[in-house]
Amino acid sequence: MNGATFLVKALEREGVDVVFGYPGGAIMPFYDALLEAEFRHILVRHEQAAALAADGYARVSGKVGVCIATSGPGATNLVTGLANAMLDSVPVVALTGQVPSVVMGTDAFQEVDVLGITLPIVKHSFLVKDIHDLPAVVHEAFRIAVTGRPGPVLIDLPKDIQNAEMPPNLVPRPDHMPVPAPPADSLQQAAALLAEARRPLVYAGGGVGMAGAVEPFREFLAVTGLPVVTTLKGLGNARPDNDLFLGMLGMHGAKAANYAVQECDLLVVVGARFDDRATGKLAEFAPKAKVIHMDIDAAELGKLRETQVPLRGGLIPSLRALSIPLDIDDWRLHCKAMAVEHAYDYAAPGKGIYAPRLLHRLSQAAGDKTIISCDVGQHQMWVAQHYRFHQPNHHLTSGGLGTMGYGLPAAMGACYAAPDHRVIAVSGDGSFMMNIQELATLKRYNIPVKILLLDNSCLGMVRQWQDLFFAGRKSQVDLSDNPDFTRVAEAFGIPSMQVRRAEEESDTVDALLQTEGPLLVHALIDPTENVWPLVPPGANNAQMMEGART
Amino acid sequence: MSFILQIRLKNIDGVLERVLGTIRYRGHQLLRLMAHPTPDGSSMDVTLKVDAGRGGTHLTRHLQKLFDVEAVECYSEVAHARYG
Numbered sequence: 001m002n003g004a005t006f007l008v009k010a011l012e013r014e015g016v017d018v019v020f021g022y023p024g025g026a027i028m029p030f031y032d033a034l035l036e037a038e039f040r041h042i043l044v045r046h047e048q049a050a051a052l053a054a055d056g057y058a059r060v061s062g063k064v065g066v067c068i069a070t071s072g073p074g075a076t077n078l079v080t081g082l083a084n085a086m087l088d089s090v091p092v093v094a095l096t097g098q099v100p101s102v103v104m105g106t107d108a109f110q111e112v113d114v115l116g117i118t119l120p121i122v123k124h125s126f127l128v129k130d131i132h133d134l135p136a137v138v139h140e141a142f143r144i145a146v147t148g149r150p151g152p153v154l155i156d157l158p159k160d161i162q163n164a165e166m167p168p169n170l171v172p173r174p175d176h177m178p179v180p181a182p183p184a185d186s187l188q189q190a191a192a193l194l195a196e197a198r199r200p201l202v203y204a205g206g207g208v209g210m211a212g213a214v215e216p217f218r219e220f221l222a223v224t225g226l227p228v229v230t231t232l233k234g235l236g237n238a239r240p241d242n243d244l245f246l247g248m249l250g251m252h253g254a255k256a257a258n259y260a261v262q263e264c265d266l267l268v269v270v271g272a273r274f275d276d277r278a279t280g281k282l283a284e285f286a287p288k289a290k291v292i293h294m295d296i297d298a299a300e301l302g303k304l305r306e307t308q309v310p311l312r313g314g315l316i317p318s319l320r321a322l323s324i325p326l327d328i329d330d331w332r333l334h335c336k337a338m339a340v341e342h343a344y345d346y347a348a349p350g351k352g353i354y355a356p357r358l359l360h361r362l363s364q365a366a367g368d369k370t371i372i373s374c375d376v377g378q379h380q381m382w383v384a385q386h387y388r389f390h391q392p393n394h395h396l397t398s399g400g401l402g403t404m405g406y407g408l409p410a411a412m413g414a415c416y417a418a419p420d421h422r423v424i425a426v427s428g429d430g431s432f433m434m435n436i437q438e439l440a441t442l443k444r445y446n447i448p449v450k451i452l453l454l455d456n457s458c459l460g461m462v463r464q465w466q467d468l469f470f471a472g473r474k475s476q477v478d479l480s481d482n483p484d485f486t487r488v489a490e491a492f493g494i495p496s497m498q499v500r501r502a503e504e505e506s507d508t509v510d511a512l513l514q515t516e517g518p519l520l521v522h523a524l525i526d527p528t529e530n531v532w533p534l535v536p537p538g539a540n541n542a543q544m545m546e547g548a549r550t
Numbered sequence: 551m552s553f554i555l556q557i558r559l560k561n562i563d564g565v566l567e568r569v570l571g572t573i574r575y576r577g578h579q580l581l582r583l584m585a586h587p588t589p590d591g592s593s594m595d596v597t598l599k600v601d602a603g604r605g606g607t608h609l610t611r612h613l614q615k616l617f618d619v620e621a622v623e624c625y626s627e628v629a630h631a632r633y634g
Contacts, residue, residue: 123617125564
């Protein structure tokens, strides 16, 4: 058995059922061994899509996503996807071919120092120099990717290592590291703070879903009766019918959520990291609040905000220990009243499609087996504001890196992770063009991704900021010469339809929910529409701007 | 203001780059570096002096997350001079 064949078998032993990749010279031995693999290989049309599809697969399945590329440009094309997984703590293992060991460091054809290039954007990385190290490296890579705070791991494989003969014995799969429990005395301090607080509030992030703590989190909310806001990645943590869920906080957060944060006297932070998009002006974020912070990652505790009680460890024991009934009826009523007072209004005077209303309608009709994969821009924020998620892993979004081009490949990965779910990619005309080549992958494998393309013929979010903060001086945001997206889709063999009028919103929802196989819905929307509310740069979260809708 | 870090690392490819990159990315300036392998060559002992930046605790926690880092100790410069 050579190294490449061993690698295929090792992936099988790790429970891999699908990988996303693109072949090339330095990874050819692996692709030869792949012909005998028991798992599927999805041939994407750009390596970035392989990494992002692996990311989407991992987020939905809770398993490690695997992507593969050759050396040089293949490896560098993975970089954005790895950084995306790093910023959003997604377990991905990337396998890259490398030139043979004897020519490494000689500027050989398609040689690049991918280990060096990716050092800051992976949780860990390996360069395999000895075939005998390969079994341990593969096991360790999968263990590191999912242990503690998840993240991407890269294995760089010189071609001679893939070809080298190795002993047939496989190393037993090691158990994953246990998750530490938070200290008992810290839990007591946290319970005391909770009991004395008059206006306590939960601020929950993506850590809840990643820790497999959604149900314990919901039980914690049910027992305590705490009002809750979430980050972008935390959407879906709370039950959709929880009337104390106030929405997303932050730059494009719900008004009730942002006001509650500014008024609360205790912030219970669950698997979140005080990201600047969530906090606004940090010095004025939750100014009256003490902080209890639960997180698996010690480096997040006290990183940006002083924490009265840090609870480092698994979320589930902390949530269970702090599930205490609280006497905060006045605060609950106040929060509910704010939610009603500041609820989104879907009336719009124009005759065209109003994207927030369309997404709201989609949310109401989609049910609990629909996954939404977003690109980046205005549409991403509209989804966050107007779609109610049943589970956090039903919402795929590039939160930390903000990767335009994420939505379509991540949706492909989601389809393989949850074939019994409907997967809808919501994109904009800027983002869609960044990985439009993956329409060919949809066609090849008949991957049933529905694409809702909200086309405003510009880079809407940048245009909005130029209007608001750069005196309306528009610079390089015009995309009015976009191709005819329906004809592009048809050329790839993907059915398509175009909508533009408000009365077509209902048909659009029906098409997204009822069509078998892949579909592109090209929705033309108002280029001047903005995302509201908006916390301007340098302001605190109570200082939200709101403009007129068209 | 500065502090001293004493770190034991696995002696493998890229380990020093990883540590130095973390120090730079987390906003600290490297002031002094001394590194040598342990007698059996499997590990490397590194002593670093860095400016205070956002504080030693946060940097130490980030270094502890690196899988090639076996141990990290952080001292203020005065304490290190007294006890180191």
